[in-house]
Amino acid sequence: MKLIPLIKNYISELNNGITPRTTAGENVPKERPAINILLFAITFASCAYMGAKFFNTDTDSAWTSGGFPYAAGVAAILLCHEFGHYFAAKAFGVNATYPYFIPFPSMIGTMGAVIKIKSAIPDRRALLYIGAMGPLCGFAATLVFLTTGIYFSNIKQLPPEGAVILGDPLLIKIMIKIFHGYIPYGHDIVLSPLAAAGWVGCLLTGLNLIPVSQLDGGHILYAVAGTKQRIAGWLTLVAAIILSYYYFSGWIVWIILILTVLKVGHPYTPASEPISLREKSIAVLCAAIFVLTFIPAPLSFN
DSSP: OOHHHHHHHHHHHHHHOOOOSOOTTOOOOOOOTHHHHHHHHHHHHHHHHHHHHHTOOSSSOHIIIIIHHHHHHHHHHHHHHHHHHHHHHHHTTOOBOOOEEEEOSSTTSEEEEEOOBOSOOOSHHHHHHHHHHHHHHHHHHHHHHHHHHHHTOEEEEOOOTTOEEEOOOHHHHHHHHHHHOOOOTTEEEEOOHHHHHHHHHHHHHHHHTSOSTTSHHHHHHHHHHGGGHHHHHHHHHHHHHHHHHHTOTTHHHHHHHIIIIIOSSOOOOOOOSOOOHHHHHHHHHHHHHHHHHOOSOSEEEO
């Protein structure tokens, strides 16, 4: 039967990822950032539109009071995240593109941003820094907007049944407790535009730190643990299946992405000189950020 070899090949591909078709030291044409700037502008407008729609009030201009502050916060977080990757790649002599922003005129206004690595990553030490600097820089920006935004957020009575409720990551729960204390039964916090941008920062950071092949979490874990990253990758796939059944059906999209695009295991990257204790602490810090920012059920209904 030809089916069994096909299944074996597919599982092997899931385990080992797909090695990028790049070679160290290849000549890369000089970038022309026009498309990157255009996508950034469209993404900013998309986020401003969704912010204005979400924070629409009867007394204020929705664009100035909600749309633009929200868009500015989301854009700043994405810029910090992607340029964290970009400058880390440059520091190790790895060619990388400028960030490509992805507009999405629904929900949060964007599907994030990506950079493309154009030459081979030389070793696992470089992989660690390139993978970690995005979440670390993006998280720093997220903290700024969350701290400011939650301070100016208000506690209000829960909306009528059927309203969409945003899930809170651990970090936001801690900040709400610090700034607002106990919230009475039947009430919840209404995030200000800057706090909402911070919530998006938590969402995107937590998703990026999932430890599967082509996400930041997969890069970081493979850099410090090698092929043992596969164990975390398969456990992540199982966890996504459980979450999609019990908590949030949107995880089905991530299951499909892992099985078709992202893969489970990280592609081979050469070992480097031993990872130092300080560098391992970077991986531990990223794991802590994952715990603080991950949202099992981003959306629910009251």
